Amino acid sequence: MSKVELPLPVARPTRRQTPPATDLDAFETALRRRVHGEVRFDDGTRAAYSTDASNFRQVPVGVVVPRHPDAAAEAVAVACEFDVPVLSRGGGTSLAGQATNTALVIDWSKYCHRLESVDAAAGICVVQPGIVLDELNRQLADTGLRFGPEPATHMNCTLGGMIGNNSCGATAQRTGKVVDNIARLEVLLYDGTRFWCGSTTDTDHTTIEDGGGRRAEVYRQLRALRDTYSEQIRDRFPDIPRRVSGYNLDSLLDEHRFDVAGLLVGSESTLVTVLRAELKLVPVLPERTLVVLGYPDVAAAADAVPAVLAHEPVALEGIDAKLIRDQQIKHLNTEALAELPEGRAFLMVQFAAHTRDEVERKGRALLDGLHDDPHQPDVAFLDDPAHEQQLWQVREAGLGATAHVPGKPDTFEGWEDSAVPPARLGTYLRRLTALYEKFGYASDTGPSLYGHFGQGCVHTRIPFDLYTADGVATYRRFMLEAADLVVELGGSLSGEHGDGQSRGELLPKMFGTDLVCAFGQLKAIFDPGNRMNPGKVIAPDGLDEHLRLGGDWAPATGQDLYFRYPHDGGSFAQAANRCVGVGRCRQHHNNGGQVMCPSYQVTGEEEHSTRGRARLLFEMLDGHADGPIHDGWRSPAVKDALDLCLACKGCKTDCPANVDMATYKAEFLAHHYARRPWRRPRSHLALGWLPLISQLVGRARLARVVNTLTHTPGLARAATRVAGVADREIPRFAPQTLQRWFTARPRPTNPGARGTVLLWPDTFTNHFHPHIGLAAVRVLEDAGWRVELPTRPLCCGLTWISTGQLATAKKVLRRTVAALAPHLRAGGLVVGLEPSCAAVFRSDAPELFPEHQDVRRLASQTHTLAELLADHSPGYRPPDLSRSGRTTTTTLAQVHCHQHAVLGFDPDQRLLAEAGVQVEPLESGCCGLAGNFGFEPGHERISEDCAERALLPRLRQADPSTTTVLADGFSCRTQIHQLDHTGHQPVHLAELLATGLT
Template structure:
């Protein structure tokens, strides 16, 4: 265990705690410096290094950790997805991460509409489990694809449909918890007799029941006077729930307590019937206050949900790779949108509701335009943009960031327009810009002022704004937090908001549950000042390594790392590609956020700068497959692949380049020789002695079949090829990659024939390897040499407007994505602009009316797996469109990454993970398709993985298109 900067006595204490925990539990115990730093942040502006991290396998581990915490008198902090915005899940404590193992659905009762789950279960995964039963869990946070049920309980989360479903509190039936003394108790509705028995107990549980009953009765009038009378209020403890005429259920006190009272290990949650149909009417406004004023009238139509978003969020969405593709519903350049959703049992019913709203809108002149969404994919697109609002704001470049500190205020909906006007006046006085979006239906808006926490004056501005907004909230009888919680950002305001009597009652609640102050101390009561423990502060400094890649577009290498806000989108598991290693391991260290945190720790001096070329940082980055999904799917567009390339170049310069990197990085050379020596080379490469030797000397796993070499390469074929037909449409450059030249030349041959049939003269200039294998292995200097030679060869064509067409996405897109960063020249940028994947080029030419191919109309079925780089930088829409044009009935697998990632899947230490990634979604989908379905994949690595694991031969789009051409 590394304990940098720790006193000898503290170091020994931590070692003793670590050793004791390893004896007690079956889960994982991590006390090394990097593990602590990975859990030192969440999605808030705070950073506190924990004592250590425990990843429990079952509730017995949790009990053992609580017992150890009592023995050593150290705090505990339960944590789910780490998506808290107010700092609830950071602290100097032993962090309990429930998300990796304790994430099961234990029971579902369809008749009684409830489920029993473990706290680490992600909300979307619960809904995926119960959706086939026609059910769902009502509260739906924007972080639903990574927020855990335990975190939602701790926070009392709500979401876009709280107008219909309320908060998490409204759906908790029963909690199994461990109290601070390690005793296991079940909290549920109690009859009068059961409550009497609990109160009579002579133990911690009995004392808690007695104290809560006393406080609720004693302060009933103060509760009625001071608690905000609004739907959205999660600040403080839920003492008001015990002043209501309903069965006594102590779980209602634990909900929203942010882990300060007890540790939840099981939850019985209410489920609701899933609507059969939903539809949206998206109303456009030229003024955001007018939108809020209109929301009051719209609420009279009983919508299922009513949300708003502003121009800043929409402008940021236009610059985001993923979100920009969803903006087809936006008309013009609105200042604000209202997203109004209706639900019903039939499509006709929801259409009728939308029609009624449209009549109301037109009669009252509400908004300047509206877009209706009835198809499920249209509805998903609208909600996708709304859910991305937070991440899009956090992706703003520069030192001024949208900080969460007054972002969760809630007031009575009818008062919201006036409240926002006053809110804006405060920001204007402080010269602060902000994004505005949120739940206008329930009066809860998310307003995040842009603050530069690196400047002392800006930190003071933040404090002043927070103080004035707190007073404004009090004036409007609202809440400082409608769903995001108190944490470190707002807990210090609770005494002002609730008054000294209730605040003292909160302290007594805390003491009754946690007499030794071990459960996530410093939240809700007795909190530090909001400016303590800031992740970025005036004292924050970074050093900048000299980089071979150009990071000026991100503001430098350190700024590119700081783009990660900690919101944890990279921890999703059910869809998309980001992050394939996390999806397989469920380990924070293997998420994009974990890697960014580790890099930031080195750059900011949390660990020595020499660690930038150290083994531990290498281990953190090792399982990054360089898929680039984070560049597209992370709302902040963190480009971890690019950061890893740069790191590897420094690491290998300091530690030497391994033999395996030389072999894979210079794969073109070996492939060229392999083809010259084929078929002998194929026999030799796959012989048992050679496989054993390759595994021993280079770590190439013997279980992975090696690609075969073609005796006649594409270059050989093309030299002897004489085109048939007219070349009426001019030239096109075919950028023939290493693999489709030496391993599968049939792909390049069919692409050539296809382009010639389309009327083009195919030019195959001399070139070097694109450099992708070198880049992936940190060999940036060699890659730069290749890039310079290739740009020199391709620039004359690009300058004349000739398209450069490629077949292997990772190779062709290197010209687009890496060459400008490697070379930093105008020539490389022009080559990048003129580079297209084959399907992109064909679609462009067809849509421009310059291309007409005759295809067979046999209606064959096809199943498409998109290449990761293609999905991140281009998308699969061109491939789908061209395949449909060719007569295929094509569907796309939401398969994520295939797990190969070039050489990654060949490497002994990575083979099992590569297989696990493929087996999550890709392999089952391929195996479930019939033999008559053509499997299509543009990446050679993808095709290798499919053949190896699914025993199906996938074909390149060029091959299946050529098959369909009328000869």
């Protein structure tokens, strides 16, 4: 090896501490003065950014949210002056710990998300780092081009993060890794040096050299580094499709034209800060088809990969039966799972082309070739785009589906993305399974195996015991042996997610000491002071350091909880720890009708995402000595983060880990105001005690008086001020309650051939919209049911739950359950018209009283109107609403969040289809009112902005004379009534069905 002068780092430099507190104060002041953006050093923000999607946790010094790339560059300049480390962060979904550090975190995702230019003829575009992949491809749609690599987190991962990790995804089978799709990068060194880089010709290099300065020095040292190690790079870098581990020194080789941009891709913010990227785009192939092959086990499926690859699919994914079982347990993608062929493991083979004939020809060619396949798979050939998308969601749901599976131990990253040559994949999976058995991780409920089998990349989450010292030691031993195995087979420690801290210290096993020394020299070329994301990749902290859990994790325990958390062993700590950081709550559009997280969609703030709030709650439990939050349930930082949670419960279903932030918020508020009720906002009393207030108004027959007071100018404003609620229209009380009408009505002659059903008189239907109850009685009796209503004033406790007055809520629920017990014990059904109240019976009540038999009966015997008619009324046919005058041209449905999360809308769609109504569920997410949320002071703007994201614009497009708006939720109807000025009058399902009765 020739001798050349290169900067040589020490093997493991001592981590320099950040400046003392006084210097940090000056640092923050300088950032605020010089950076155009948001500068945050508060405890809540630092807690929200303390971890990513990995096993690791490091509390940042502070966070900067720059408004443009130049502002980010200025933030780095200030950090350099104060000698503070820097970490760039995109979507925060990194799985190897590279997006967490004791550093100044630069979050690009809120503002720096512009598509700056597109040259469709050249097939390139320039983007800022914070743009989300799906949003980029949405903006590129008219060009017929897209950015090729597409990780499973495509709906929320940013291009900056993808560049930092050298992301891949299933589409990499066709388009390659990010490194294969980058034309140029604009980069910034820690010392302020800034330049565009890409492939470099000899002429380019001469020009750079002639320019002198720091850039010329960098290029000279890079060329010397390349010349010194080129032979070892060619020898030790595995020649496989999915080598993501290590720095891309191979990009400096002649065959890659000394591509400095390629070198920096995958460097995980340890070398430079990426300010802009020029991307190579690929043509969209509009026609697709999917062939699914079933095999007896996952290793057999892997053995078949080389033969399938000969047919050149654009994606070739593998999944095993354990992943399918995990999704079945969690009720994920149920329709798609039914489309799978016979087998215990499956290859999903996707073909794409410009024409339908071409793509079908490729699929048939594969099927013809399978006749000679010794593995003899079972086959499912799908050419329905909807079914293809559903099955693709089975694969993309892998991470969420394998985390926190009921009846199984928790699983963790660490060895979740290793890669080997595709021809050796079957051998690798057999030996990896044997390794699971050796370390006690294998069982019938053990780790699932899935991934990008066409490129030899395997995903898995393993039930490491990261709670005890012995468990952590075993995890470490497993990682060492697993690394030896993958290196023996010519593979890569990481095939997609990067090295970070999970695999940084294992790199010598894969590359040898000389190349790891070269990596260190590369680090010293760009970052001689080790200030860029220190402790990752090079001179890394150990894979068992800075653990988010670990043997010394000691969260606060022994709380007297209101909810019992039956799915988390009765532990609030385990509930708060549910979040695995996948970031689905950070979506910018309500893809697939998902609800979460409405406040994040409006504010773009990490602490307003489900993930951010979960992080604060985790830190609130104070399980680490360096935690930023030490005041527990009294924490103002946690209260502020939860304040804009709409308690929509969308995360309960949409979050892959089933985080239930609405429940956590209620629990927190109950403890936050415990023994100091005077600190509660007046709105909690006015809105939380609304059922009792309504009962008093109804009993005294004061509806008209109250309506006059609350709807007279001047008096109305005074009323809202006294109540402490927002200055918006207060709903009108009905002159007669549903219960009063029902008691006075003549008893029906219909004996109820189907039996007796109890119609639940929730506060909103009973006191504000009793006409919906009247319509429901008509529909139920027409369907052959005998209807009863409780005669006593009862309540589900919803408003007390949502305002965190849980002691009162439990008293109210106990009283209600006792009153309903005789009906429930006789097997009687309960019909809820208000989705949020029905959801209390189905979800909240069992979690407050998980062992109460009558509560269990209430949960299982409570149904929506649609469920009762569609699923519990055999032979029932709804009225035909398609007849002239019975329905409008268009029926739009604003599905209540709690119905989406707990109850489901499928029975409604089936019932309406039988009635001749084709309904369009609005992909609007939460309407924004969300019960008490929109009536609380300070929430008005967020409430309206939520409605403006999709609901109100869609209503403005629809002609009220030809459109029916279906909205079962009182909040949804109220929000539409108050904010939609186009004349739509939303109706309940009961009202719509009743229009068809004679």
